[in-house]
């Protein structure tokens with residue numbers, strides 16, 4: 001009995017999201033027909049969702065723990081620029097395509113760890129620390145790139161790897177799938193995930209139970225930074241260039257997807273499945289608008305409406321859940 | 327507005343008190359309250375007369391807090407009737423309750439940490455002219471209220487977050503008093519107070535009742551109910567099993583039987599005595615925390631229970647927290663099994679120390695997580711294999727403790743938030759039982775725990791000690807410290823003023839020591 005209710009709650013909450021996604025698909029089919037409901041288009045939707053998707057997974061961890069990371073978009077930009085400088089490109093030509101990948105991941109990870117150190121050990125509020133990182137990372141990216149786009153040339157193996165389509169699906173979509181699966185596993189099945197939820201639910205109680213909350217916080221922002229690095233790799237593969245404007249406002253899309261997905265902004269409850277659904281809802285929405293040649297301003301309004309409706313729906317489901325469970 | 331019509335307040339008090347003898351001020355008839363999947367109240371009757379102290383008695387989870395929450399407008403009863411002065415009323419929200427003259431002090435502290443004392447007291451009925459708060463007046467009134475409560479050291483502009491649990495309790499009490507209520511409901515107000523403050527509280531209660539105000543008083547301390555109460559209503563499993571018993575005519579044993587359905591051994595477990603050669607497990611040397619306590623040295627051997635007695639604010643909780651590493655000592659050392667402890671809480675936990683904190687809600691529990699995850703919060707990493715959680719093992723370990731402690735309801739899946747106060751306390755204790763500590767630091771381990779379970783917890787603590795743990799117990803109830811511990815340390819004003827075997831000192835002597843120190 002208790003087993004059932006433990007499963008019912010999340011299922012109900014997910015129900016609203018699935019419903020929203022299905023509705024969008026119905027609208028897409030009704031207005032776009034074949035143009036929407038084709039393998040090609042659906043793969044496009046997923047490819048465009050990959051960057052936000054990967055970054056949102058990292059964001060889910062930070063938000064579940066009661067934090068926030070505003071810097072992910074800027075870090076994506078910085079990582080993309082750093083991984084596409086001429087120096088990196090030469091090194092990649094000499095040693096292999098992985099140099100680009102490692103550079104992007106390292107930049108993301110280090111930026112994340114700096115955030116984490118500031119929040120955990122410097123006791124700077126997460127909002128402030130990551131806002132500062134947002135400004136600094138974007139500025140540094142502009143300096144490095146000199147405000148120019150850095151096209152990646154002569155590193156063909158990089159594109160061979162990342163623009164390939166194993167089983168007919170682009171590698172970058174696979175990356176999203178793998179990151180989401182790993183994130184789900186980490187959050188739901190490991191001690192790391194349990195600590196994350198505990199710290200978000202009651203930091204003082206967690207500390208007094210012997211959880212090293214500072215170190216854990218450091219890791220969490222590290223994860224967010226790392227996923228930003230992965231996001232940068234995906235962007236490089238998709239656009240074949242690094243740019244200091246990559247990832248602009250990405251943090252807001254990520255936060256929106258996470259919160260719409262059902263992760264509590266106050267911490268203590270997180271869901272990767274919800275985040276993935278949130279990401280898919282937003283990217284499907286964009287796609288439907290683009291296919292119908294609708295104005296992007298209207299799209300922004302629709303986005304805003306979806307955020308509000310999704311959160312309202314969730315509260316409604318949460319209230320239902322209270323009635324049906326325990 | 328219509329149903330929450332305030333009663334005329336001009337009627338002179340004596341006249342009201344006279345009328346009261348025949349007519350109850352408040353009646354509750356057949357109150358039922360259903361939560362999803364749980365029937366917390368299943369037909370409760372209660373009748374309160376003006377000027378009386380009406381005690382509510384019942385085991386943990388019997389429904390006392392739920393009942394008073396329906397009175398305070400925090401919950402809506404599923405069915406049943408509430409009458410005030412014989413008129414049926416609907417108490418739709420807390421504001422309506424206050425308008426009807428019902429003020430409530432909740433069991434769980436409900437003060438806002440970020441606000442000052444005065445702001446907390448006037449929260450929701452701010453003194454204001456045209457939206458601008460009258461701070462000076464609020465501060466003046468607050469000072470008066472606190473004076474009446476005997477706590478001049480709490481100043482109106484102090485931030486509430488900086489107060490101890492007991493200090494916060496005082497603020498809640500002051501807030502209820504600021505309301506000029508006709509009935510004041512107190513849900514386990516004495517649980518966090520030391521004996522001196524309990525005396526203060528009782529004086530206030532008597533002053534209130536002398537003015538014709540009724541007091542509904544919930545407590546698990548039966549001696550207290552004997553001293554203070556006029557009539558008693560006993561709840562069991564959400565039902566009234568005895569209504570309005572006259573305290574003077576009802577023996578304690580009968581009350582316990584009514585509450586628990588059985589006779590409870592109301593005694594402390596035997597002290598087997600600590601072997602002379604038992605190894606010291608915990609050694610604390612010259613520990614100090616700037617401005618709070620200094621020169622605290624104590625050694626606890628395997629199998630020994632040391633009790634810390636002292637007033638609230640004497641530094642006893644802080645001593646535990648500093649040993650535990652939750653506060654950074656300004657000087658001194660802590661050794662466990664001969665090894666010096668360095669670092670914070672995690673080092674202490676790794677060395678086998680466990681702490682049951684004083685404030686279970688803010689310091690202990692993950693309220694929106696299931697009970698088993700609360701119980702395994704310090705051990706889930708240990709049961710895990712290579713970082714992978716073993717929830718099956720966690721549930722099994724939790725279930726075992728839930729049974730051992732008779733936690734009710736006996737489900738490990740429920741969220742901690744839905745447990746009654748006493749059961750939350752048991753869940754917290756269970757955490758360290760699962761952990762299997764070498765050193766157990768217990769801050770008010772029986773706070774809010776009912777008579778039956780209390781005896782069980784005493785037995786359990788003793789058993790842990792017998793199994794070789796070193797235990798330190800802090801309690802506001804001096805008899806508890808003296809009955810449970812092998813050795814007592816009396817703390818006054820941050821200094822140990824006495825140390826000796828528990829059997830060689832009595833309650834009055836401890837009280838004297840405690841007071842003496844506090845005068846100095």
Ligand SMILES: Nc1ncnc2c1ncn2[C@@H]1O[C@H](COP(=O)(O)OP(=O)(O)OP(=O)(O)O)[C@@H](O)[C@H]1O
Pocket residue numbers: 326361362364365366384385386387388389390391392393433734735743744745746747748749774776
């Ligand atoms: N929000 C809730 N949802 C589900 N069950 C609840 C909720 N609140 C209380 N209960 C249940 O109602 C019952 C009565 O709880 P209540 O808090 O009134 O007990 P109590 O008599 O005050 O106990 P204690 O002495 O431990 O404070 C308990 O079984 C508790 O688990």
Ligand SMILES: [Mg+2]
Pocket residue numbers: 390391392433513746747748
């Ligand atoms: Mg209660």
